[in-house]
Amino acid sequence: MNYWLFKSEPSDYSFDDLINDKETPWEGIRNYQARNFIRDKVQVNDNILFYHSNIKTPHVVGIAKVSSEAYPDYYAFDKSNKYYDPKSTKENPRWFMIDVQPVKKLNKIVTLEDIKNNTNLKDMVLVNRSRLSIQPVTKQQWEMIINMSS
DNA sequence: GCCAACGTTGGC
DNA sequence: GCCAACGTTGGC
Secondary structure (H helix, E strand, O other), rough: OOOOEEEEOEEEEEEEHHHOOEEOHHHHHOOHHHHHHHHHHHHOOOOOEEEEEEOOEEEEEEEEEEEOOOEOOOOOOOOOOOOOOOOOOOOOOOOOEEEEEEEEEEEEEEEEEHHOOOOOHHOOHHHHHOOOEEEOHHHHHHHHHHHOOO
């Protein structure tokens, strides 16, 4: 069982959108490190912290879970899609997706500031390599953030 | 809206 | 294979 943090811009796709949709393909991963995580490491039922980025107060907003194995990102094959990538083919796909489902909204959001102010969380990837959009979270970090959200 | 950090591209 | 140029992310 692994723990992850997935970032999304709420104007693009928010946690409430996920609750409404019940499930969504996590589309548009175009970064090799993030791709490697979802292709090689992410497993069905892994836990996800859903993070709202690129807003005034960035924060963890909810818990989600992985609901599919990785599969080729079909948007990369679609010329009319903004995620089209001519270098990704059906024979040799470059990009992958997984599906995610909502689990629950946190009672209270945990802001980036809260996380930065907690010395137990100083090693979080979010703090040190903030640009990575899919990042591993340790069990200890996961539990700490869940504690902070109640 | 700015800009630092950093990932990717492509010429050489 | 280096590295300059360029594009994107995301906090502030």
